[in-house]
Amino acid sequence: MHPILKQAFDLEMTTAKNLYNESKYKESFFHLERAHILGQRFVIPHTYNHWWMLKVGIRNKDKREIFGQLVRLAVAGIGSLIGRVPIGNTGGADIGIMQVLPIQEDLKVLLERAGETT
Template identity: 60%
Template sequence: MNPIIKEAFEKEMQVARELYFSKKWDKAFTHLEKAHILGQRNAIPHTVNHWWMLKIGIRKKDKKEILGQIIRLAVAGIGSILGRAPIGNTGGSNVGIMTPLPISSDIAQIFIKANLPIL
């Protein structure tokens, strides 16, 4: 994983974990979505991210999110390895697994700094 992307991913994951343990599920999920965009090109971070999304789905008793994350956990690593992760996809069950999304300017700047393509 590119060191610039890794640092940004780990920062978002850390904030998400802190919010998770403070029972601020929705705020935590927002940081997991940012981390997902950053980490989806790498199998292990991508899979770890979906694990935390599943944990929030369980805490919120959100059946759609739970099912969506179980499915994503089954394919996340494979999608990363094969280069099939859709760029910009935020990883939640409210978005199709293969749906690309626009990348926010703050996340785009991280990719530019890392000298990685956004598209």
Template identity: 45%
Template structure:
């Protein structure tokens, strides 16, 4: 894995973990979405992003998010290397199959 990509992933997970530890899930979401986009083709890290999204949903009391993430975790493990919708933020309120636009910075990290 490229150093810049790994550094960006680690930073996103660190920021999300800190927000969740502080019990401020709304601060974690942008970092979790970023981590999700960057790890979509890496089954274990992709699943970690969904696990942390599940925790954020739980902290926020958003049980739709919790249920959606619980269903996405096995799919992340099984399908990450086969096909992913690029740019998808991973939230339960968006289709798991919907590609989404990405920033130029994310494109560069993934190229």
């Protein structure tokens, strides 16, 4: 993972974890979605991100999110490994698993600076 992406991914994940620990699950999930966009091309960050999304789903007692994250945990690493990830996908169960989405401008700039095509 390029240092620019790693730094941004780590910041989003740290923010998400801090909000999770404060029981601010909606806000936490927002930062997990941003981290997902940055880390989905890399096996370990991608899988780790879905683990945290599952944790939020469990805290919210959201059966759809729990099931969706279990499925994603099973396939996320493989998708990253073979380069089959939907660019811009935020990773939540409310989005199709292979749905491509527009990338927020600030994240797009980071991806471009890191040499990742968007």
